[in-house]
Amino acid sequence: MSFLNFQDKVIVVFGVANKRSVAYHVARVLEEQGATVVYSVQSLEYRESLGRLLDGREVHVCDVARQDQIASLVDTIGKTHAKVHGLVHSIAFANYESFSGVFHEVRREDFLQAVDISCYSLIAIANAFKSLLDERAAVVTLSISSTQMAAEGYGYMAPAKAALDSTLAFLAKSFSRFSRVRFNAVRAGLLKTSASAGIPGYVENYLYAEQVTLRKQALTTEEVANVAAFLLSERAGGINAQGIIVDCGMGINYFDADVVKACVSATWPTD
DSSP states (O other), X not given: OOSSOOTTOEEEEEOOOSTTOHHHHHHHHHHHTTOEEEEXXXXXXXXXXXXXXXXXXXXXXXXXXXXXXXXXXXXXXHHHOSOEEEEEEOOOOOOGGGOOSOGGGOOHHHXXXXXXXXXXXXXXXXXXXXXXXXXEEEEEEEEESOSSOOOTTTTTHHHHHHHHHHHHHHHHHHHTTTOOOEEEEEEEOOOOOTTGGGXXXXXXXXXXXXXXXTTSSOOOHHHHHHHHHHHHSGGXXXXXXXXXXXXXXXXXXXXXXXXHHHHHHHHSOOO
């Protein structure tokens, strides 16, 4: 038996889009540790494009913006699996194509859509799966290291993630009425993923973040996946309603001497 003890455990993973997705890396760690991973992807097109990557796996289609599809997913999975021992929520969306980059100009429909898909979907999924979840199941979502950093390009996704972080506490509390299901988040620093490539200015922010980490090396998706797997395991049984920051020390190193020197010498007059 491995330390994490995922043998005979069923974990449903939401959010795989390609091999660079955080959800895919989490699923791969879980499978390596002996878990049975059930995949839920957004559309038939995604399932077809992931055919080779997820060959031989159980893959379902569910658009989390549609309650009927969530209900159908639960019914379908329940026919094959008596219990589900964990859920991975790695889902977020913002319509950056229509975003000017000025926060106060964000369209109402775009803001509400971001909150719906990035945050409310966790509530909808948890509620739909509650009768199928094992009494000691774990739910893990993927968030960001700080929602207090006003990065212009990231824009209104940060408030959606802030709502997601708060949602954890309320889900943990409400589920405690009838179970010991745990809800936690991995609050990751900047990662190199296909989803992040669509965020305006992300490459520059990513390169800056790498220099502000204590090790001067960017956070890897595998490191985030390892923390998610731990939180899903019984070894994390005492952790509930928490956001675990994984950022290689970036959050305490904004005044890194080398970065400060480079910024000052590049932008301040010398005479």
